[in-house]
Amino acid sequence: MKSVVTTVVTAADAAGRFPTTSDLESVQGSLQRAAARMEAAEKLAGNIDQVAQEAYDACIKKYSYLNNDGEANSNDTFKSKCLRDVKHYMRLVNYCLVVGGTGPLDEWGIAGQREVYRSLNLPTAPYVEALTFARNRGCAPRDMSSQALVEYNALLDYVINSLS
Amino acid sequence: MLDAFSRAVVSADSKTACIGGNELQSLKNFISEGNKRLDAVNTIASNASCIVSDAVAGMICENQGLIQAGGNCYPNRRMAACLRDGEIVLRYITYALLSGDASVLEDRCLNGLKETYTALGVPLQSTGRAVGIMKAASLAHINNNNTEANGGKRFRKMEMKDGDCSAITSEAASYFDRVISALS
Numbered sequence: 001m002k003s004v005v006t007t008v009v010t011a012a013d014a015a016g017r018f019p020t021t022s023d024l025e026s027v028q029g030s031l032q033r034a035a036a037r038m039e040a041a042e043k044l045a046g047n048i049d050q051v052a053q054e055a056y057d058a059c060i061k062k063y064s065y066l067n068n069d070g071e072a073n074s075n076d077t078f079k080s081k082c083l084r085d086v087k088h089y090m091r092l093v094n095y096c097l098v099v100g101g102t103g104p105l106d107e108w109g110i111a112g113q114r115e116v117y118r119s120l121n122l123p124t125a126p127y128v129e130a131l132t133f134a135r136n137r138g139c140a141p142r143d144m145s146s147q148a149l150v151e152y153n154a155l156l157d158y159v160i161n162s163l164s
Numbered sequence: 165m166l167d168a169f170s171r172a173v174v175s176a177d178s179k180t181a182c183i184g185g186n187e188l189q190s191l192k193n194f195i196s197e198g199n200k201r202l203d204a205v206n207t208i209a210s211n212a213s214c215i216v217s218d219a220v221a222g223m224i225c226e227n228q229g230l231i232q233a234g235g236n237c238y239p240n241r242r243m244a245a246c247l248r249d250g251e252i253v254l255r256y257i258t259y260a261l262l263s264g265d266a267s268v269l270e271d272r273c274l275n276g277l278k279e280t281y282t283a284l285g286v287p288l289q290s291t292g293r294a295v296g297i298m299k300a301a302s303l304a305h306i307n308n309n310n311t312e313a314n315g316g317k318r319f320r321k322m323e324m325k326d327g328d329c330s331a332i333t334s335e336a337a338s339y340f341d342r343v344i345s346a347l348s
Contacts, residue, residue, distance in 0.1 A: 027262065035195060090184050100169065
């Protein structure tokens with residue numbers, strides 16, 4: 001899975017050389033920024049149920065037609081699946097914060113996303129609304145430090161862009 | 165290829181769980197001890213050719229048959245192949261040490277190595293011994309406790325900050341052991 005370290009190792013291996021000083025410098029650079037990412041991941045992991053629930057409620061509130069008969073949020077099974085989907089995205093954001101790249105979101109979230117939603121006839125706008133709500137809900141320093149919030153929001157923006 | 169972080173992610177994903185608490189704590193240690201890791205990789209990479217040639221020379225010292233006619237290090241061509249392979253193994257160990265995970269070593273180096281050596285008639289026991297000597301030399305370099313008595317004429321001490329390197333040492337040792345057990 002793509003991260004700073006694996007990129008460095010792949011390049012070094014392709015050239016058949018030992019890790020050089022500049023390779024070590026780039027790993028060092030990513031480690032320096034890692035503390036903020038770990039903080040964001042920790043805070044998100046601790047509150048993921050609440051974050052997902054709030055985001056889900058916000059999108060259903062905006063798109064209340066989804067509760068109508070035959071729509072995507074019309075019965076309990078659908079409701080729990082919608083909430084689960086939002087939670088999945090938050091979990092992948094947690095993974096991306098840990099890895100320090102968008103690898104988990106790319107491989108497990110975004111690849112094939114459009115095709116799945118199209119074949120299940122799901123609208124993407126409510127997902128965008130849910131994630132946008134989560135993005136605007138985060139607040140420094142109440143939830144996490146400002147640097148951590150920057151990392152967290154950047155990943156939410158990445159998902160939002162992939163859906164819109 | 166995985167590193168310590170993506171390894172944690174892959175195992176959390178198989179349980180559909182978030183990463184928090186204990187797993188995150190070990191990753192935080194990885195980050196705070198990061199400089200030791202980089203120093204360790206640097207010291208092995210800087211002394212690589214010395215470590216490799218010493219290990220091969222030591223292996224031959226203990227088993228002179230290798231450089232007599234019919235031995236596996238006999239013409240220069242085969243000796244050169246031996247030195248090259250030692251360097252390749254050590255290189256993949258530095259990659260594993262840098263990423264904090266053995267997957268790159270397993271996938272790109274050890275997978276099928278034993279079968280290849282058996283097919284080519286390379287003695288596995290001697291190879292394992294050479295890796296063992298590389299292990300001893302590398303660990304001494306990581307801890308910076310190599311001595312002039314052991315190093316001889318080529319003795320070299322790196323300028324490094326001293327500290328407790330027991331964790332990174334045992335991690336590095338585990339990668340060497342992995343190679344040795346893959347060959348036996």
